[in-house]
Amino acid sequence: METLLKGSGKTVTIDNEGNFTIIGESINPTRRKKLIETLQAGNFDYALQLAETQIAYGADILDINVGFPGVDDENLLPAVVKAVNEKYDVPLCLDTPNPKALAAGLSATPGKALVNSVNGEEKSLQAILPVVKEYGAAVIGLCMDDDGISNDPEVRVSIAGKILERAAKSGIAAENVVIDPLVMSVGSDDNAGMVSLQTIELVRHEFGVNITMGASNVSFGLPDREILNQAFLVAAMYAGASCAITNPVKFTTIIRAADLLLARDEYAGRYIKHYRTVQKLNASAVN
Amino acid sequence: METLLKGSGKTVTIDNEGNFTIIGESINPTRRKKLIETLQAGNFDYALQLAETQIAYGADILDINVGFPGVDDENLLPAVVKAVNEKYDVPLCLDTPNPKALAAGLSATPGKALVNSVNGEEKSLQAILPVVKEYGAAVIGLCMDDDGISNDPEVRVSIAGKILERAAKSGIAAENVVIDPLVMSVGSDDNAGMVSLQTIELVRHEFGVNITMGASNVSFGLPDREILNQAFLVAAMYAGASCAITNPVKFTTIIRAADLLLARDEYAGRYIKHYRTVQKLNASAVN
Numbered sequence: 292m293e294t295l296l297k298g299s300g301k302t303v304t305i306d307n308e309g310n311f312t313i314i315g316e317s318i319n320p321t322r323r324k325k326l327i328e329t330l331q332a333g334n335f336d337y338a339l340q341l342a343e344t345q346i347a348y349g350a351d352i353l354d355i356n357v358g359f360p361g362v363d364d365e366n367l368l369p370a371v372v373k374a375v376n377e378k379y380d381v382p383l384c385l386d387t388p389n390p391k392a393l394a395a396g397l398s399a400t401p402g403k404a405l406v407n408s409v410n411g412e413e414k415s416l417q418a419i420l421p422v423v424k425e426y427g428a429a430v431i432g433l434c435m436d437d438d439g440i441s442n443d444p445e446v447r448v449s450i451a452g453k454i455l456e457r458a459a460k461s462g463i464a465a466e467n468v469v470i471d472p473l474v475m476s477v478g479s480d481d482n483a484g485m486v487s488l489q490t491i492e493l494v495r496h497e498f499g500v501n502i503t504m505g506a507s508n509v510s511f512g513l514p515d516r517e518i519l520n521q522a523f524l525v526a527a528m529y530a531g532a533s534c535a536i537t538n539p540v541k542f543t544t545i546i547r548a549a550d551l552l553l554a555r556d557e558y559a560g561r562y563i564k565h566y567r568t569v570q571k572l573n574a575s576a577v578n
Numbered sequence: 579m580e581t582l583l584k585g586s587g588k589t590v591t592i593d594n595e596g597n598f599t600i601i602g603e604s605i606n607p608t609r610r611k612k613l614i615e616t617l618q619a620g621n622f623d624y625a626l627q628l629a630e631t632q633i634a635y636g637a638d639i640l641d642i643n644v645g646f647p648g649v650d651d652e653n654l655l656p657a658v659v660k661a662v663n664e665k666y667d668v669p670l671c672l673d674t675p676n677p678k679a680l681a682a683g684l685s686a687t688p689g690k691a692l693v694n695s696v697n698g699e700e701k702s703l704q705a706i707l708p709v710v711k712e713y714g715a716a717v718i719g720l721c722m723d724d725d726g727i728s729n730d731p732e733v734r735v736s737i738a739g740k741i742l743e744r745a746a747k748s749g750i751a752a753e754n755v756v757i758d759p760l761v762m763s764v765g766s767d768d769n770a771g772m773v774s775l776q777t778i779e780l781v782r783h784e785f786g787v788n789i790t791m792g793a794s795n796v797s798f799g800l801p802d803r804e805i806l807n808q809a810f811l812v813a814a815m816y817a818g819a820s821c822a823i824t825n826p827v828k829f830t831t832i833i834r835a836a837d838l839l840l841a842r843d844e845y846a847g848r849y850i851k852h853y854r855t856v857q858k859l860n861a862s863a864v865n
Contacts (some may be wrong), residue, residue, distance in 0.1 A: 477838050477839060477846060478846060481838060481841055481843055481844055481845060481846055482841045484838065484839035484840065484841060485839075485840060485841040488816075488839075488840075509839065513846060513849070513850070514850065514853045515831065515835075515853055518831050518832055518835045519835045519838070519839065519849075521808065521809075521812075521832070521835075522808075522812045522832055522835040522836045522839055523839050525808075525809045525812040525813055525816075526812055526813070526816045526836065526839055526840070529775075529812075529813045529816050529817070530816070544802065544805050545805055545808070545809055548802075548805045548806045548808075548809040549809045549813065551764050551768060551771065551806065552764060552771035552772075552775075552796065552806065552809055552810050552813055553771065553772060553775075553813070554768060554769045554771060554772040556768060557768055558768060559764060559765060559768055559800060562800070562806075563800070563801065566801045566802055
């Protein structure tokens with residue numbers, strides 16, 4: 292299935308039969324005090340620099356999250372969206388729980404954005420889906436609801452089903468819903484990785500829709516997190532995920548490697564191109 | 579299914595329901611001139627040092643290959659086997675195409691070794707299986723035959739079936755045959771990874787036997803080989819492989835990470851233990 296997204300210039304297709312799609316996660320204030328400070332001062336240079344770096348390392352789409360305490364996100368989100376759109380042509384993923392900020396952000400982008408996110412809670416479905424429909428966007432659906440996050444893959448899949456059903460009723464086609472199975476840490480529950488992987492397999496099999504996830508949560512609280520995140524990305528890709536919200540500087544290489552191993556990279560073209568890109572970026576960083 | 583192996587002291591079980599088993603590949607003259615030179619001089623110190631390092635980094639079993647031009651492997655293989663057995667208690671994997679060297683090597687080990695390897699060629703089946711049976715060993719069966727290596731997973735699986743059938747006729751139970759799907763480079767054929775992964779899935783499903791492979795071949799001819807090998811190991815583990823012949827110094831960490839993600843590591847115990855081991859080894863290497 293194909294989920295079409297558009298930026299100010301570029302069209303990106305999330306496609307579970309094709310290459311894996313990378314959503315750059317870095318324009319996010321979590322653990323980035325400098326981003327909060329510069330945005331509060333009305334200075335978008337650092338946000339744009341984060342955009343530039345992520346695109347250079349292979350981000351297909353950029354997640355934009357400006358949520359921090361005291362923020363006026365109904366004004367800041369559209370302002371950042373505009374600034375990024377003016378300089379970069381990739382599609383955006385608008386990351387906010389505030390429906391008003393979301394509507395303002397969507398009205399500021401000329402393309403077709405991805406909304407991060409709706410979930411199976413009644414309140415979320417009612418607040419987010421009409422906005423997604425109004426602006427002709429696509430939306431990420433998280434496999435949790437009013438009962439929280441289940442450890443049973445079947446329950447998560449049934450929530451995915453509910454989100455798809457409610458989206459359809461709101462006039463949003465299945466191709467415009469990207470399901471996130473949710474990923475918990477294997478540090479607190481050693482079965483957590485398999486729950487997410489089985490959810491991915493089942494969602495892919497039952498609904499055929501595109502699947503995304505944040506890969507970094509899986510390693511929370513454990514040492515050597517990067518290797519766990521890498522392994523999880525590969526397993527999730529093999530299980531049927533079609534995109535991830537991740538740090539392209541750290542994880543594009545393993546994603547390109549897995550695409551090649553899973554026969555989604557003709558003549559290893561994308562793998563080799565990325566290798567050369569990283570070599571050049573590293574060389575210019577040294578000089 | 580469980581394949582039981584014994585060294586001079588230790589028992590190791592290859593188990594497709596349990597932890598992944600690591601067969602250390604480094605006692606092998608390919609690209610190791612120093613090993614050839616020292617063995618030719620009757621000096622086993624370097625071979626023993628390779629054994630020590632691999633065990634320290636997590637090898638469960640050691641592959642022993644002394645094949646180089648002009649070698650008297652019928653005497654050298656048992657001599658190296660004895661030397662390793664005297665100092666280390668892990669099971670061995672005897673790696674030779676020469677049935678006489680194999681018999682001499684097996685008679686020199688007190689435990690139950692793994693034989694690397696038989697394949698579906700008539701000549702190989704007739705030469706190797708009787709030796710495996712005579713010494714009560716287990717054997718790796720490569721999915722190739724007189725017609726070479728097929729690009730069709732179904733053909734590879736049928737060769738696995740033939741090897742299992744011929745082994746059974748020779749009195750070797752399925753639990754003592756570990757199938758190797760064979761892994762070709764994605765550098766020369768971008769479908770090669772999927773052929774191996776599909777063969778793994780099918781062999782696991784149809785025969786339920788243990789599955790091993792060499793993970794490094796997949797990246798031959800490409801840059802940044804380690805990341806491709808890592809990704810392939812994770813995908814192969816998820817597909818159903820139960821062990822690999824690999825370099826534990828480079829690849830134990832990703833294997834432990836994948837075991838944890840695939841719910842084969844209670845409380846992340848093995849992952850964290852390995853992390854601490856590597857920290858200590860690195861610290862002592864620096865001091």
